[in-house]
Amino acid sequence: MTTxxxxxxxxxYHQDSEAAINRQINLELYASYVxxxxxxxxxxxxxxxKNFAKYFLHQSHEERKHAEKxxxxxxxxxxxxxxxxxxKPDYDNWESGLNAMECIHYLNEQVKAIxxxxxxxxxxxxxxxxxxxxxxxxxxxHTLGDSDNESQAxx
Numbered sequence: 001m002t003t004x005x006x007x008x009x010x011x012x013y014h015q016d017s018e019a020a021i022n023r024q025i026n027l028e029l030y031a032s033y034v035x036x037x038x039x040x041x042x043x044x045x046x047x048x049x050k051n052f053a054k055y056f057l058h059q060s061h062e063e064r065k066h067a068e069k070x071x072x073x074x075x076x077x078x079x080x081x082x083x084x085x086x087x088k089p090d091y092d093n094w095e096s097g098l099n100a101m102e103c104i105h106y107l108n109e110q111v112k113a114i115x116x117x118x119x120x121x122x123x124x125x126x127x128x129x130x131x132x133x134x135x136x137x138x139x140x141x142h143t144l145g146d147s148d149n150e151s152q153a154x155x
Contacts, residue, residue: 013077014126017122018077018079018080022084029083030086031063034107038094038100038104039052041093041100052097056100059104090103
């Protein structure tokens, strides 16, 4: 079993932030994997939608680049990268371009929601929660309260 050494450059980098970055890396790699699956589905000889294939391959590369940037950030901050198994896509047969686009829209919404929750946890910890009741009160009033106002204004 490998032991993890302490970084020489780690300063003011909370373990929860490090864990959140590692979770986001895994999500980005999963998204890349899904896009790659879609790309090669549309590249099959019996489907032959080359521009769908090209589009999804480009998206796969973009998601992988996002993961690589997060890995670089993790190293710069003195964090450690802990890669997890990448879940296989829910589908192998994407059926149609429309179905693939709908699945990706759903995937993007999930990634945004998970990132937002991770940001909330990080911000609460930076503010001193759970030890500071004031931190939770201010977060509730200014962060979550602002999101209520935004949803009411757009609704």
